[in-house]
Amino acid sequence: xxxxxxxxxxxxxxxxxxxxxxxxxxxxxxxxxxxxxxxxxxxxxxxxxxxxxxxxxxxxxxxxxxxxxxxxxxxxxxxxxxxxxxxxxxxxxxxxxxxxxxxxxxxxxxxxxxxxxxxxxxxxxxx
Numbered sequence: 001x002x003x004x005x006x007x008x009x010x011x012x013x014x015x016x017x018x019x020x021x022x023x024x025x026x027x028x029x030x031x032x033x034x035x036x037x038x039x040x041x042x043x044x045x046x047x048x049x050x051x052x053x054x055x056x057x058x059x060x061x062x063x064x065x066x067x068x069x070x071x072x073x074x075x076x077x078x079x080x081x082x083x084x085x086x087x088x089x090x091x092x093x094x095x096x097x098x099x100x101x102x103x104x105x106x107x108x109x110x111x112x113x114x115x116x117x118x119x120x121x122x123x124x125x126x127x
Contacts, residue, residue: 022109030087033080040077043070078123083116 043065050061064070090108093099099108 022106026087026090026109026112030084033084033087036080037077037084040073040080043073043077075120075124079116079120082119082123083112086112086115086119 047058047061047065050058065074090112093108094105099105
């Protein structure tokens with residue numbers, strides 16, 4: 001093996017020059033929101049189980065779910081649900097080999113981001 005001094009070599013330039021693209025950010029957010037939906041789902045299941053168990057236990061669970069933190073988690077879950085749904089629709093479009101060029105893909109990315117925010121606000125207002 002060649003005598004190579006590995007300690008003095010610079011890092012790859014991608015670490016200094018890489019700029020995250022919208023498609024990569026939305027792809028990562030799709031995975032994050034899919035996992036984050038589990039937290040809201042578990043909280044709702046806990047609330048239902050508490051309602052089926054006893055009045056005292058339901059009071060504890062209901063107090064948590066309706067607290068400011070519970071409201072924040074539920075609001076985030078509504079956004080995650082809309083985001084994840086719209087990102088899934090975007091992938092269905094791509095699976096049909098539509099809108100794969102860079103301009104259309106970026107427009108779809110912004111549609112997912114903006115659409116999820118608008119639909120979340122409309123959902124919260126409707127409730």
